[in-house]
Amino acid sequence: xxVPSLPEATALVCxxxxxxxxFAGAGLALINTGLGRSRSAAHSMMAALCVISVAAGVYxxxxxxxxGFIGRSAHVFLVGGRPWNWLAAEPxxxxxxxxxxxxxxxxxxxxxxxxxxxxxxxxGSGADRWRLGAICISTALLAGFIYPLFAxxxxxxxxxxxxxxxxxxxxxxxxxxxxxSIQVLGGLTALxxxxxxxxxxxxxxxxxxxxxFPGHNIVFVLFxxxxxxxxxxxxxxxxxxxxxxxxPGRIVRIAIxxxxxxxxxxxxxxxxxxxxxxxxxxxxxxxxxxxxxVASSAxxxxxxxxxxxxxxxxxxxxxxxxxxxxxxxxALDDPGGAxxxxxxGGIWGLLALAxxxxxxxxxxxxxxxxxxxxxxxxxxxxLAQLVGIATLLGFVLPLTYGVNWLLNRVxxxxxxxxxxxxxxxxxxxxxxxxxxxxxxxxxxxxR
Amino acid sequence: MKLxxxxxxxxxxxxxxxxxxxxxxxxxxxxxxxxxxxxxxxxLALVFHSHLELRKERG
Numbered sequence: 001x002x003v004p005s006l007p008e009a010t011a012l013v014c015x016x017x018x019x020x021x022x023f024a025g026a027g028l029a030l031i032n033t034g035l036g037r038s039r040s041a042a043h044s045m046m047a048a049l050c051v052i053s054v055a056a057g058v059y060x061x062x063x064x065x066x067x068g069f070i071g072r073s074a075h076v077f078l079v080g081g082r083p084w085n086w087l088a089a090e091p092x093x094x095x096x097x098x099x100x101x102x103x104x105x106x107x108x109x110x111x112x113x114x115x116x117x118x119x120x121x122x123x124g125s126g127a128d129r130w131r132l133g134a135i136c137i138s139t140a141l142l143a144g145f146i147y148p149l150f151a152x153x154x155x156x157x158x159x160x161x162x163x164x165x166x167x168x169x170x171x172x173x174x175x176x177x178x179x180x181s182i183q184v185l186g187g188l189t190a191l192x193x194x195x196x197x198x199x200x201x202x203x204x205x206x207x208x209x210x211x212x213f214p215g216h217n218i219v220f221v222l223f224x225x226x227x228x229x230x231x232x233x234x235x236x237x238x239x240x241x242x243x244x245x246x247x248p249g250r251i252v253r254i255a256i257x258x259x260x261x262x263x264x265x266x267x268x269x270x271x272x273x274x275x276x277x278x279x280x281x282x283x284x285x286x287x288x289x290x291x292x293x294v295a296s297s298a299x300x301x302x303x304x305x306x307x308x309x310x311x312x313x314x315x316x317x318x319x320x321x322x323x324x325x326x327x328x329x330x331a332l333d334d335p336g337g338a339x340x341x342x343x344x345g346g347i348w349g350l351l352a353l354a355x356x357x358x359x360x361x362x363x364x365x366x367x368x369x370x371x372x373x374x375x376x377x378x379x380x381x382x383l384a385q386l387v388g389i390a391t392l393l394g395f396v397l398p399l400t401y402g403v404n405w406l407l408n409r410v411x412x413x414x415x416x417x418x419x420x421x422x423x424x425x426x427x428x429x430x431x432x433x434x435x436x437x438x439x440x441x442x443x444x445x446x447r
Numbered sequence: 448m449k450l451x452x453x454x455x456x457x458x459x460x461x462x463x464x465x466x467x468x469x470x471x472x473x474x475x476x477x478x479x480x481x482x483x484x485x486x487x488x489x490x491l492a493l494v495f496h497s498h499l500e501l502r503k504e505r506g
Contacts, residue, residue, distance in 0.1 A: 079468050167467055195498055198505075208503070330495050331502045379473070386480055387463050393487045394460020398453045 024231025039423025121186025124336020170381025187343025264312030265292025455490025
């Protein structure tokens with residue numbers, strides 16, 4: 001399979017789109033910080049910077065070597081005479097990569113940022129109790145192996161992307177902007193972290209009833225949402241150009257769909273919370289916004305604006321109910337709502353692609369299309385998306401849980417009780433984010 | 448119980464992947480992939496249940 005090439009104008013648009021991606025990271029960092037407590041705010045932002053740094057470094061060392069790019073060298077085995085491409089075989093440290101505007105170099109640059117984005121997601125579920133050292137090691141494991149492996153399967157010409165060519169399943173597993181590779185992977189890691197760390201002290205009473213710990217700065221959260229929109233448009237556009245061969249003109253559709261999905265999800269969350277609690281809930285509406293962005297990522301290049309609204313409506317409704325389900329019924333303390341927003345929203349986005357997408361045959365790279373599937377085989381596409389989701393749940397979740405569980409055995413990930421009482425800022429950084437304020441809390445008293 | 452749940456997750460994935468590789472016709476392939484996903488959901492429910500049990504034990 002040949003390495004796709006890009007005309008100069010398309011490469012320029014792609015470069016501009018990749019430049020927007022860090023805004024998504026900034027948005028997520030602000031959202032995580034705002035939804036956490038004031039005494040852990042500096043720690044949260046510091047952790048976000050460390051996560052992005054570690055992820056970029058580790059991805060440079062070995063991540064890209066295992067992720068690779070469509071048409072480049074990879075490890076392949078045969079099953080029933082058909083190739084199963086499961087791991088890239090690139091040299092470490094970006095050696096063998098021409099750092100120009102070629103698609104592989106642009107993909108390496110984009111993925112260096114995307115892996116940081118995926119690693120930022122678990123910070124939301126581990127807020128107020130996850131040690132900085134453990135965050136860095138966990139990020140290194142995610143960026144060094146878990147993310148590149150799955151991303152290779154989806155974006156590097158791996159077996160999931162080839163399901164269409166090899167087995168006639170539509171166009172193979174499609175994920176334009178990383179709803180699965182970035183968001184669900186990050187969301188499932190957030191779930192594993194929430195299981196391993198356990199809830200914050202005082203979150204649940206002896207009877208198992210949860211106590212509300214409201215986010216300390218909702219302005220951060222809402223501003224983070226606006227920043228995230230800019231980043232998501234860049235992410236979805238760059239992904240469409242690099243991984244499915246979309247022409248630059250399609251970016252208008254992508255930007256409109258991304259915005260509409262987020263808007264519909266926010267309004268749905270606001271209306272549902274208004275109907276249920278009497279007033280619209282700002283933090284759940286913000287979660288709805290990000291959930292809409294996440295859900296739009298998989299299919300944004302192939303759906304109509306009306307379908308984007310439908311996807312957003314469902315994502316916004318899902319997030320309001322799943323946040324409550326996880327907290328009330330399943331005893332999962334997820335301060336940032338990362339599991340509902342990224343894992344559930346992402347899975348919905350991947351499924352929605354099969355229901356709403358219309359594929360112009362000229363758009364898809366040869367890597368994902370075949371003559372038999374080009375006619376638009378929706379049931380085959382649905383099956384390909386299901387196999388991708390099954391891989392996330394049945395391979396990525398046990399892997400990320402197992403890796404983090406092992407890490408927890410050798411390097412406890414949860415901060416000591418004294419650290420939680422003091423706050424992560426004072427305990428781990430030695431200074432608070434808001435030194436002029438003193439917070440008094442009673443949640444450590446037995447109720 | 449958590450380990451059993453995680454093993455069910457992996458088993459469900461293997462069923463789904465094996466269905467794609469082994470069945471050329473659409474109907475059995477679809478049913479086996481759906482079965483794989485159902486096994487995964489069972490595994491997920493088991494892991495959540497074990498998490499709840501653990502929380503109750505620890506108070």
